Structure formats: C-alpha cells, structure tokens
Amino acid sequence: MNRKKISNAIEKTMNIIFSLCGIAAVLGVLVITVFLAAKGTPAVKEIGLAEFLFGRVWASTSDNPSYGILPFILTSVYGTLGAIIIGVPIGIMCAIFIGKMAPPRIANAVRASVELLSGIPSVVYGLVGMIIVVPFVREVFNLPDGANLFSAIIVLSVMILPSVISVSETALRAVPKEYEEASLALGATKTETVFRVVVPAAKSGIFTSVVLGVGRAIGEAMAVMMVAGNVANMPKLFGSVRFLTTAVASEMSYSSGLQREALFSIALVLFIFILIINMVLNSIKGGKQ
Helix, strand or coil: CHHHHHHHHHHHHHHHHHHHHHHHHHHHHHHHHHHHHHHHHHHHHHHCHHHHHHCCCEECCCCCCEECCHHHHHHHHHHHHHHHHHHHHHHHHHHHHHHHHCCHHHHHHHHHHHHHHHHCCHHHHHHHHHHHHHHHHHHHCCCCCCCCHHHHHHHHHHHCHHHHHHHHHHHHHCCCHHHHHHHHHCCCCHHHHHHHHHHHHCHHHHHHHHHHHHHHHHHCCHHHHHHCECCCCCCCCCCCECCHHHHHHHHHHHCCHHHHHHHHHHHHHHHHHHHHHHHHHHHHHHHHC
16 A cells, blocks of 8 residues: 555656646746747837838948848748758658668667767857858859858758658657568568658658758758858848848847847747748648648
8 A cells, every 4th residue: 555655646746747847848938939029029110010021121230220131031931941952851861771771780870970960069060061061162153152041051951960860760660560561561672661651650750850850940040150151131042141040149249229129029030930830830740640
C-alpha cells in the first residue's frame, strides 16, 4: 500500500509539473504577443498601415524619414522560399540515406556531422559565407559584389539542414519495420520500399521538419546580415537586400523616437508573419493526414 501511495503521489506531482511547464510556454507566447502589440502598434498608427506595409522606401535616418517595409517583407519571403526549395530536398534525401540506406558506420559519421552543424553559431555561418560564398558568387556570376540575396539563400539552405535532417530521420526510423518487410515480401526493391512505403508513412514528421526549417530560415538575422549586403532595396536575386530580421538588428542599437517604434512594428510584422506561416503549414499538414 505504501508503495502504491508513493507511486500515486509521484504521478500527481509529475502531472502538476508538466501542466505548469505547458502553462509557462503559453504564458511566454502571450507575453511576447502583448509586448510586441503594445510597442509596435503606435508607429503603425502614426505612419499609416498602408504606407508602412506597402511603402517601397526605408529611410529612417533622413531629414524626411520614410518607413516603408515592403522590400523587407518581399526579401524575407523570397529568401525563405529559396532556402526551402534548395535545403528541404537535400535534407530529406540525406535523412533517407542516414536512416535507411547507409551502412551503420557511415550513417553514424554523417549523423555526427549533422549534429555538429546544428551546434554551430549563426555568426560562424555568416563568417564562412563572407569568406567562401560571397567571393564565389561574385566570381562565378561576374558581379561587382557577391553580397546579395542569392548568397543569403545559399547560407540559409545550409542552416536549415540540421532541423530537416534530424526530424525527418526520426520520423523515418519510427515507421514500423513490418511496413518494409511487407513491401519487400511483395517483390518491391529497397528503393521502391523507401520512397513508396516508408516516406509516405513518415510524411507527418517530415512535414514537421519543413515547418521547423521555415522558422529557422525566416527568423535568422546575423548570418544573412553578413552575406546579403544589408541594403534596403527591392529584392533582386543578385542585388544587395535587407531582411525583416536584419532591419531590426542593424538599427536598434542607435534608434530613438519614431524610428525605434517602427523597428518594434517590424518585429510585430515578423511575429505575425511567422504565425500565419505556421497556421497555413499546419492546416496543410492536417489536410494531408
């Protein structure tokens, strides 16, 4: 009886702890939401919603300041899409190789490399991009400057790989072995089994990895600031650009007054942007299940 009472007490205690952790997570999101709304709304009211969201000129320090963030929004969209188009297929194929194709020794070596990639600070990615990617893009495409949107897409594609690979591999390994055995018993090859049985069975986890990749790509600041040129231009593939995140990071240290409030408004737009993307992706995920 004493042992049963102890087990029940431990069970109730753990339930309370887990509930408190869940509540803390929800409260964290609510606090961030309220803070950004309170700090970002005044600037939008003063500048005007249409001018703020669809204005093409950002000149926050000029004599006649302008606070249009359309270049930042489009750059973030194009950069994220480019990183997903390049990084997701590579990440999923790598996950399939590690989880289903590679011999154990090679799989462990590649897995360790992926874990190492996930632990590298973003500033290191930016430094490597400045030293390798930017000069490479400049020379290959014969450009005056290699710091542009294309270089940022390449760096972001590499940065999302750890999330995509790790979560996708976990999903692939979670598929019951009976699925593969049944497919092989019916005469399917190993490759056919992986792509026609295992991958469809793991699509929920793979889609989750894509969502995490999108969040990493759109929320990155330091690395893209170092390789994108950090100029408030309308986005061009080989032109210097500025992302939503880098707009906040590059000016917050010396901003004041309306400029500072506008930067908080950019953070609010970025928060809403990420929220909408997650809702859309999750609705697509729910529709496919």
